Amino acid sequence: MTETMDSEKARASAWFEGLRDTIVAAFEGLEATQSTGPTAGLPAGRFERTVTRRSSDDGSEAGGGVMSVMRGGRVFEKVGVNTSTVHGVLGEAAQRAMAARGVPGMDSDPRFWASGISLVAHMQNPHAPAVHMNTRMFWTPHAWWFGGGSDLNPCIEYAEDTAHFHDQQRAHLDPHGADLYPRLKAWADEYFYIPHRNRARGVGGIFMDDHCTGNWEADFSLTQDIGRAFLPAYQPLVERRRDTAWTEADKDTQLIHRGLYAEYNLVYDRGTKFGLTTGHDANAVLMSLPPLAKWV
Template sequence: MLPTVSASAPSSFAPLIPSPSHTPSLLVGKGNSLSFPSSSKISRWQPHFSPLRSPLSMRPAAAVSIEKETMEAERPDTFLRESETGEVRARFEKMIRDAQDSVCQALEAVDKVGKFKEDVWSRPGGGGGISRVLQDGAVFEKAGVNVSVVYGVMPPEAYRAARSASTDQKPGPIPFFAAGISSVISHFLHTCSVSAVSAFCLVSSGYSSQSIMCLWCSTMQVLHPKNPFAPTLHFNYRYFETDAPKDTPGAPRQWWFGGGTDLTPAYIFEDDVKHFHSTQKKACDKFDPTFYPRFKQWCDDYFYIKHRGERRGLGGIFFDDLNDYDQEMLLAFATECANSVIPAYVPIVERRKDMPFTEQQKAWQQLRRGRYVEFNLVYDRGTTFGLKTGGRIESILVSLPLSARWEYDHKPEEGSEEWKLLDACINPKEWL
């Protein structure tokens, strides 16, 4: 019997559903303007969400747009302005670019055949990005590792919501910066947080008195191996910062960190999953013993496919809006998490990449990749935002697998390895 949960998803999942009416606007212009149960009676899982700063009633209606990128012949030393090179944002950009280099080198060493194709792009208003994709390799069907930096403007409503400020507080143009390593431009504009798939930095000048200058930077990675026994990996880490409003003297500069790393296998090898989660926990425990359980739960909550009643995979860690710790500590934490990606993932791929498999097992992998596509195109806030705002389409969709599969009313046989994976996606487990 197929593992089941209640047909109606808990109401607390509502904030995860992309909704134009809940999406703060971003205006960007040129220059500076811009266990697996033995019974079919599976208890309903009750989600837990960390609080979000953004009130769901916030419905600004301004337009959303992003400048068209220009392809460049070579990558610059930095996508930031010279005056910013000594700030936290500059160190974060360096960290994510170093992570991009180390991850790409490690993946090419594993694949031995495939090589990353690199595209470098910029935007007239400042910033740009580096997109690297390995496709049709010996081990990886598709691997994307992106970094981007873009300048723009955020609305005053988003600033007030992010600060939990009163509605009668005078807003002003507020510059912001966000940097990170990620696989999606996530839900900053949906929840006033900093999630992102690519590295984005947004800043502007030439704004109205009601607009807020901003800078957003992040990097993204999604790895889809060929062998169905080797899992897909996604990670992202990012930083976001605003300057004080020009017409509100004394207003504080706001900043947040966000990110996460998660595993999406087609088949469960408990040793692999435990190794992955223990590596995440080790990185978290160096800074706060509450981080891993808190962010593991958050990850299970976020990657929920509501219309399927299941999670995309077997989780990992996910966090956003972190600014209640020392800034330097959180920068070190994000760096530690990014540096843990290779030791968490590469040993698993090395163990599984050459295992023999059947056509049926490959078909199951393709079905699970169909779920991956569904989540990214329907629920992932970064992807849906990018599609609505005219962002760089190749960067937005780089997280999608090269191939996927949908079958009508497919149900794995009860007790099969496929059934076990589905059950773990419906009922998240504690792996450690």
């Protein structure tokens, strides 16, 4: 059995919250400096923070988080940067899912603790790419691991933007091993795939799950660098594309692409399923869905 790891849990939770604050400040800075284009006359977007609570099956408090959402800004049509730290006992379905992934001892002691950050940005300008990022730590009395990553979801792809996003991921992962970026990129290509559409939902990124080398410090350091890679990978793309003129046809392309994003998150995303089946606030779990989407 693993130790309680109270110190490590506190450090991980604090890191996710600090990363949230850094990203929120950067995104509000983009809003404040947007001065051209059809949305420039809107008030600069600001995040609204809502405390979320999770209740266990017996009604007792089981953690929660903070849902930080900006809607209708100059640059961001909808963006959420959520953090949560929850604990309790996994239900039978979640126990079976964990056991199927190789987590031992779930039938004898199904307690869990989980903390993480989850971000999804949907943009006003169709030329500015949508993006997703999350990292998390998960603990049971029998095992612990980290997971997460980030992936870019442009509706109008620019090869140089895709290259920049991936280059930043590689630069932050290479210090942890030259084999890591290719492996996590391939994992993202497999994970962020929509089987019923026979296509990826975007242009990829990096992803890992159940990551535990046995060295918590090393694994936490890797998880931190995945988080640190996000703004250098993404913010320059927003700055590059936010003033590009768009047409109604471009907006239509964006709405159709958002439909793909919604399909993936509702049908396949592991985090969405976990959040809904373990009783977390449904609005926080479904924050990732776009404000508007379209199907043909």
